[in-house]
Amino acid sequence: MLExxxxxAAKILVKFIRDTVYKHHFKNGILGVSGxxxxxxxxxxxxxxxxSDHTFALLMPYKFSSADSLTHGKQICDQxxxxxxxxxxxxxxxxxxxxxxxxDRVLIGNKCARExxxxxxxxxxxxxxxxxxxxxxxxxxxxxxxxxxxxxxxxLPIGDLYKTQVFAxxxxxxxxxxxxxxxxxxxxxxxxxxxxxxxxxxxxLDEILFQLIEKRKRVEEVEKMGYARATIDKIRRLVxxxxxxxxxxxxxxxxxxxxxxxxxxxxxxxx
Amino acid sequence: MRIRGIQFSPALGNVEKNxxxxxxxxxxxxxxxxxxxIFPELSASGYHxxxxxxxxxxxxxxxxxxxxxxxxxxxxxxxGAPYEEIPGIIYNTALFFSQGQLVHKHRKVQLPNFGMxxxxxxxxxxxxxKTFKIGxxxxxxxxxREILFPxxxxxxxxxxxxxxxxxxxxxxRGIGEEGxxxxxxxxxxxxxxxxxxxxxxxxxxxxxGFEESLCFGGGSFFAAPGQGILKKAAYFDEDILDFEINxxxxxxxxxxxxxxxxxxxxxxxxxxxxxxxx
Numbered sequence: 001m002l003e004x005x006x007x008x009a010a011k012i013l014v015k016f017i018r019d020t021v022y023k024h025h026f027k028n029g030i031l032g033v034s035g036x037x038x039x040x041x042x043x044x045x046x047x048x049x050x051x052s053d054h055t056f057a058l059l060m061p062y063k064f065s066s067a068d069s070l071t072h073g074k075q076i077c078d079q080x081x082x083x084x085x086x087x088x089x090x091x092x093x094x095x096x097x098x099x100x101x102x103x104d105r106v107l108i109g110n111k112c113a114r115e116x117x118x119x120x121x122x123x124x125x126x127x128x129x130x131x132x133x134x135x136x137x138x139x140x141x142x143x144x145x146x147x148x149x150x151x152x153x154x155x156l157p158i159g160d161l162y163k164t165q166v167f168a169x170x171x172x173x174x175x176x177x178x179x180x181x182x183x184x185x186x187x188x189x190x191x192x193x194x195x196x197x198x199x200x201x202x203x204x205l206d207e208i209l210f211q212l213i214e215k216r217k218r219v220e221e222v223e224k225m226g227y228a229r230a231t232i233d234k235i236r237r238l239v240x241x242x243x244x245x246x247x248x249x250x251x252x253x254x255x256x257x258x259x260x261x262x263x264x265x266x267x268x269x270x271x
Numbered sequence: 272m273r274i275r276g277i278q279f280s281p282a283l284g285n286v287e288k289n290x291x292x293x294x295x296x297x298x299x300x301x302x303x304x305x306x307x308x309i310f311p312e313l314s315a316s317g318y319h320x321x322x323x324x325x326x327x328x329x330x331x332x333x334x335x336x337x338x339x340x341x342x343x344x345x346x347x348x349x350x351g352a353p354y355e356e357i358p359g360i361i362y363n364t365a366l367f368f369s370q371g372q373l374v375h376k377h378r379k380v381q382l383p384n385f386g387m388x389x390x391x392x393x394x395x396x397x398x399x400x401k402t403f404k405i406g407x408x409x410x411x412x413x414x415x416r417e418i419l420f421p422x423x424x425x426x427x428x429x430x431x432x433x434x435x436x437x438x439x440x441x442x443x444r445g446i447g448e449e450g451x452x453x454x455x456x457x458x459x460x461x462x463x464x465x466x467x468x469x470x471x472x473x474x475x476x477x478x479x480g481f482e483e484s485l486c487f488g489g490g491s492f493f494a495a496p497g498q499g500i501l502k503k504a505a506y507f508d509e510d511i512l513d514f515e516i517n518x519x520x521x522x523x524x525x526x527x528x529x530x531x532x533x534x535x536x537x538x539x540x541x542x543x544x545x546x547x548x549x
Contacts, residue, residue: 023481268483
């Protein structure tokens, strides 16, 4: 059901990255590399598309980040011969929380994600490099991201690949086993896992999303396939409740041609 | 007759840049003694035009039309363009230039308007499938989604068309274990049917390249009467498809299977009337 020809997918995504970067008059791409599988895959695709000399990685650990994250981030950069810089975001994030203290892990996690975005866009200008996002379709659909944090990017090369498909393409791209085999995590606190946070495994999440979204199946039909109704309903709620994260902020229309309503142009306008 | 299809990637909304690409390919084709050059759907403008369409549509008698007319003194030319025939009324049009003049237009009848397609938002649909002459050949044009309704090709077949030209802007989608094979089979399957069952020389010319999220797949091909696909251009990459057509293949195909001889359009019409009046 979710099986894909990884070679065909990689081929088109490499072309997509190359076309988008060059069309917008850049030569370089930059992305945050977390040590996880999504950014490893985007890095490998970018390196294929633009070459090692035009691909740049930022490793941005916070003091709570696991040591493995940094190790694996460096490992994939070294494997691909891609230059990287390590920017510890702890001083700037902690400077903020020294003024506005909190124990709320979600607030800290969101702040970290937005700090990384801020550093990434600063380096984007310094390096004259377009920012590649690393969100996959599963997390985009359920809204498992920080608005204007990890969701901020110029474009999303793997945004139409479900997480389980990202695993398949990672193998094809020879991403190291250590990165492929470890549990996906936002790494906001010790022992956090995506699946623990979402309360569903990626396999089940992707299968249900695939039926609802790609196959346009009704909830009742998906339930008949053997999935728990409560899980389907929960996933559907997550998708609906996160629609705001997948669209531009609405403009209140009072003129004849409001932006996003009846002023309609692709980003490729005259590129 | 020597024919060349140009599988390329037009720039969105950049008519001047696209014109330069057309001119370059046309000059090369004249040099290579090609009789007829075919560009894909909306080759002059790019596909996902949205509001750009009001800035880039070609108008009757415009300088751009005159330039193509002039070039057609040396070679027959088919381009795709948003064509503003009446001020404010734009058709997705295939324009055929020959012997210094614009001699035939086909206005796309089937405008896809769902999912990633928004053609119904900007174009008025055409209303006919008329034939025209390219040298000794009777030709017809079908544009992209029109190809997917076999009855349109059937209308040309009844008009004894021996050269059917399909031009397209088809994005790939629905990746699976076979990659994007289903996106290409969609067009190739019907191409085989038209060539074999309608005794036609059939060519499919699709664009390549990206527009924002969309990737146009190329995969242009030529299918010979009674035989099927004989020649294919690259998938995804820009390419040139050179091929030759001849009338004798059409004749042999017709007498081998007699589909056209045995065709009974009167019966079809009678049944259509019965169905519509039911």
